[in-house]
Amino acid sequence: MIDYxxxxxxxxxxxxxxxxxxxxxGWDKEFAHEVLGHAGRFISEVIAPLDPIGDAEGCALVEGxxxxxxxxxxxxxxxxxxxxxxxAVPEAFGxxxxxxxxxxxxGEMIAGACISFQMVVSLAQSAIRTLQHNGxxxxxxxxxxxxxxxxxxxxxxxxxxxxxxxxxxxxxTAVQDGDGWRITGGKIFISGGDQDMxxxxxxxxxxxxxxxxxxxxxxxxxxxPSELExxxxxxxxxxRLEEKMGMHASPxxxxxxxxxxxxxxxxxxxxxxxxxxxxxxQRLEVxxxxxxxxxxxxxxxxxxxxxxxxxxxxxxxRHADVRRMLMTQMALALGLRAMTYRALVEVEVNPxxxxxxxxxxxxxxxxxxxxxxxxxxxxxxxxxxGYLTEYRxxxxxxxxxxxxxxxGTNGIQALTxxxxxxxxxxxxxxxxxxxxxxxxxxxADDTGLMAALEAWRRATEAxxxxxxxxxxxxxxxxLTGLVAFGxxxxxxxxxxxxxxxxxxxxxxxxxxxxxxxxxxxxxxxxCEKGPDFSQVDEALFA
Numbered sequence: 001m002i003d004y005x006x007x008x009x010x011x012x013x014x015x016x017x018x019x020x021x022x023x024x025x026g027w028d029k030e031f032a033h034e035v036l037g038h039a040g041r042f043i044s045e046v047i048a049p050l051d052p053i054g055d056a057e058g059c060a061l062v063e064g065x066x067x068x069x070x071x072x073x074x075x076x077x078x079x080x081x082x083x084x085x086x087x088a089v090p091e092a093f094g095x096x097x098x099x100x101x102x103x104x105x106x107g108e109m110i111a112g113a114c115i116s117f118q119m120v121v122s123l124a125q126s127a128i129r130t131l132q133h134n135g136x137x138x139x140x141x142x143x144x145x146x147x148x149x150x151x152x153x154x155x156x157x158x159x160x161x162x163x164x165x166x167x168x169x170x171x172x173t174a175v176q177d178g179d180g181w182r183i184t185g186g187k188i189f190i191s192g193g194d195q196d197m198x199x200x201x202x203x204x205x206x207x208x209x210x211x212x213x214x215x216x217x218x219x220x221x222x223x224x225p226s227e228l229e230x231x232x233x234x235x236x237x238x239x240r241l242e243e244k245m246g247m248h249a250s251p252x253x254x255x256x257x258x259x260x261x262x263x264x265x266x267x268x269x270x271x272x273x274x275x276x277x278x279x280x281x282q283r284l285e286v287x288x289x290x291x292x293x294x295x296x297x298x299x300x301x302x303x304x305x306x307x308x309x310x311x312x313x314x315x316x317x318r319h320a321d322v323r324r325m326l327m328t329q330m331a332l333a334l335g336l337r338a339m340t341y342r343a344l345v346e347v348e349v350n351p352x353x354x355x356x357x358x359x360x361x362x363x364x365x366x367x368x369x370x371x372x373x374x375x376x377x378x379x380x381x382x383x384x385x386g387y388l389t390e391y392r393x394x395x396x397x398x399x400x401x402x403x404x405x406x407x408g409t410n411g412i413q414a415l416t417x418x419x420x421x422x423x424x425x426x427x428x429x430x431x432x433x434x435x436x437x438x439x440x441x442x443x444a445d446d447t448g449l450m451a452a453l454e455a456w457r458r459a460t461e462a463x464x465x466x467x468x469x470x471x472x473x474x475x476x477x478x479l480t481g482l483v484a485f486g487x488x489x490x491x492x493x494x495x496x497x498x499x500x501x502x503x504x505x506x507x508x509x510x511x512x513x514x515x516x517x518x519x520x521x522x523x524x525x526x527c528e529k530g531p532d533f534s535q536v537d538e539a540l541f542a
Contacts, residue, residue, distance in 0.1 A: 004048045004296045006040030006109045009500040010334060015105065017495035018488060019341035023349050024099045032102055035087075039106045042082065046075050048113040054249025055116075055395055059195070061241040066194040066251040072117060076197040079121070080150030089128055089148040093140065100129070104288055104344050108337065111292030115399050116249035118292070120153065120192045122285050127154035127204055130278040131223075134265050139223060143202055153198050156278055157187040157205040157224075157255065165412055167206065167272065168215035174207040174222055174262060181264055183207050183224055183257040186239075189406075193253030194226070194238045201226040203236065205257070206275055209268040219271035222262035235260035246398030280360050282407045284344055287363040290371035291336040293400045297371070297378040298329040300393055304382050316381070325377040327511045331489070332370045334508065338488035339363055354429035355436060358421055359484065361413035366481025368403040368410060375400055414477035418469045422460065430460055433484070440487035443494040448513040449486045455524035456483045468532035475530060479523035486517050 012033050015021045022029070050071055057069040079085070088103035089095020103125060110118040124147045131140050146152040163169035172185025183205055187193075194201060203224040210218025228234050240254035266274045305317035305326060316322050343359040350356055378393040379386035386393050404410045421429050434453065441449040456479055463469050463476050493509035496502045 004044065004051070004113045004299060006044050006113070007295055007299075007333075008036060008040045011036060011040075011105055011108070011337065013495075013499050014334065014338045014341055014492070015101070017498050018338035018491045019101070019345050021099075021101055021341070021345055023345055024101060027099060032099075035098065035102055036105055039084070039102075040109060042078075042084075043106070043109045043113045046078055047110055047117055050075055050117055050249070051114040051395075052392060054114060055246075055392075055399075056248075058248035059241065059251045061238060064238055065199075066196060066238060066241060066253065068120075068195050068197055068251070069249060072120075072249060073197050075117065076121070076150075085121070085124060085150035086148035088125070089144065090132075093144040093148055095148045100125075100348060101341065101344055104284070104341070107285060108288040108292045108295075108340075111289040112296040113292070114249075115289055115293060116247045118289060119247060119250040120195055120197065123156055123192055123282075124150075124152070124154045124202075126156070126278045126281045126285065127202060129281055130204065130265070130274070133277045134221075134274045135223075139263060139265070143223065146200075147202065151198060152200045152202050152225075153192055153195065154202045154204065155190050155192045156275075156282065157190050157193075157203050158275070159187060159189045160185070161188055165409060167219065170206060170208055170219060171212075172205070172207045172257065174205075174209050174220060174264075177261075181209075181222060181262045182235075182259045183222060183262050184259055185257055187255045187257070189242070190253045190255050191250060191406075193251060193255050195251055199226075203255075204265075204275070204278060205262065206271050207262075209264075209271075214269075216272050217269055220268045221265040221271040221274040223265060224257065224260050224262040228261065245401060246395065247402065279407065280347075283360050283364040283413075284340060284347070286403050286407050287336070287340040287343075287367040290367035290400065290403050291333065291340055293371040293396055293403075294329065294336055294367075294374040295333045297374040297393065297396050298326075298333045300391065300396075301326060301329055301378045301381045304385075304391065322381055324515075325381055327508065328515075329374045329377055330504075331508050331512050331516065332374050334492065334505075335485045335488045335512070336367045336370055338492055339484050340367060342488065342491075353432070354425050355432040357424060358417075358429040358433045361408070361416050361421070362477070362481050362484050364407065365404075365410040365413040365417075365477050366485060368400070369478070369481075370485075371400045371403065372397065410477070411474065414473040415470060417480060418463050418473035418476050422464050427464075433480075437483055437487040440490040440494075444490035444509075446486075446490040446493065446513070448517045449483075449490050452483050452486055452517045452520035455520045456480065459524040459527035462528040468530075468534060471533040472527045472530040475523055475526045479520055479527065482516065482520055482523070486512060486520075 053071045060067045086095035088100040091097040174181045174183045205222045205224045209220040235258040237256045238253050242252040308316050340363045343363050346356045375397040489512045496505040499505040
């Protein structure tokens with residue numbers, strides 16, 4: 001069986017020379033490399049073997065509680081006992097106080113090894129960060145140590161049957177009860193809503209405290225533990241475990257809150273603003289998941305193409321079309337890692353900066369689409385065997401398809417980019433992005449990237465002034481993602497001498513210039529002259 005190995009050399013190269021991790025306060029390059037080495041070995045040896053087990057066994061709802069595969073429970077015990085949940089948590093709350101970027105790099109590796117495991121454990125990190133930014137001192141003191149120790153995990157409870165992308169339709173309510181609140185209602189599609197790896201979950205719940213007519217302004221954010229301090233139940237129950245296309249060992253729950261006790265974060269009506277801390281972190285987390293999936297698709301494809309022989313008994317990696325697909329996967333794996341890690345550094349150094357705001361949806365959308373490209377290529381490289389379960393490349397496609405949907409669909413990300421973000425701070429976000437790309441092009445003397453940037457500038461002006469911007473939002477997102485990806489590769493090309501294999505970086509940078517960046521011009525023309533779908537006759541869709 002072809003499995004996953006943590007790509008430590010590539011991760012270290014990207015951290016040092018493409019993500020500019022040295023900008024982070026207290027960043028210690030040598031120590032970071034050492035920590036990642038330990039993490040990579042643990043993930044390769046302990047987490048990677050879970051992937052086929054989770055896909056085959058899945059999880060089950062037994063007497064109202066989620067039961068995980070035994071192998072997952074055993075691996076989580078090692079994960080917890082190794083102190084990994086508290087890697088980036090301040091020491092004051094029981095953590096190790098290391099930069100969040102190390103935790104993010106570990107998250108990418110876990111996703112590549114077993115995305116179901118990563119999905120269950122990752123929400124605790126976002127909950128910790130949400131508490132750090134928004135919680136009271138008492139809330140931080142009470143809950144962060146529980147999450148940092150791994151004694152508890154977390155969930156994010158937004159979606160309801162009638163409220164998916166439109167959160168203004170949320171009907172779950174919270175009413176004040178003395179010093180606390182009580183939540184009543186239902187939520188669906190809740191990742192990690194329950195599990196028996198800890199049996200204890202801190203739910204971050206978006207609920208209505210104002211009149212329904214207030215829409216989004218009537219929502220508030222709550223901390224709702226799955227059990228009370230005395231160990232008793234807290235009116236939170238699991239009604240259903242969804243049967244899914246992929247991520248079989250990540251429990252996706254339908255939940256009911258029946259007067260569950262909760263604490264409010266911030267003030268009534270501030271829910272969406274407070275929740276956005278977690279949502280934006282999760283969008284970059286999804287980008288890391290996509291990077292991990294792209295990496296494992298590449299690893300399995302390289303191994304198969306090296307060993308599979310066809311025609312004159314030569315390995316199929318000698319065929320031009322197979323090489324095209326393999327180089328696409330290689331370019332995507334490294335490029336997605338570089339652009340997402342750089343965005344994470346920007347968020348750490350300048351939280352809320354125009355550039356950080358701009359990069360977040362771009363990383364989420366471009367990375368998840370690219371992961372599907374890599375998975376499709378893996379299936380194609382494996383030929384008929386790729387369609388079978390034995391080689392586990394079809395699993396990558398099944399597991400990863402949801403990444404284009406959750407944490408804000410890619411269509412919503414595109415609309416956000418083509419609308420609010422182009423106008424944010426009087427266009428400062430778009431200008432900050434353009435300046436960042438131009439800097440990368442200058443570093444590498446990359447004329448191809450400069451041409452792509454000029455095409456993007458034309459498209460940006462067209463979208464900014466178009467009455468039909470929504471119709472080309474998806475195209476504009478793909479163009480913006482391609483330019484950001486090109487900038488990531490320009491930085492790596494400029495630092496190729498420092499790479500473990502410099503010739504590999506130069507060859508892949510040339511591939512990006514010759515085979516990928518030229519697509520920018522066609523995408524820009526479509527943004528300038530694309531169709532207006534709002535004008536299509538409604539009868540077509542009747």
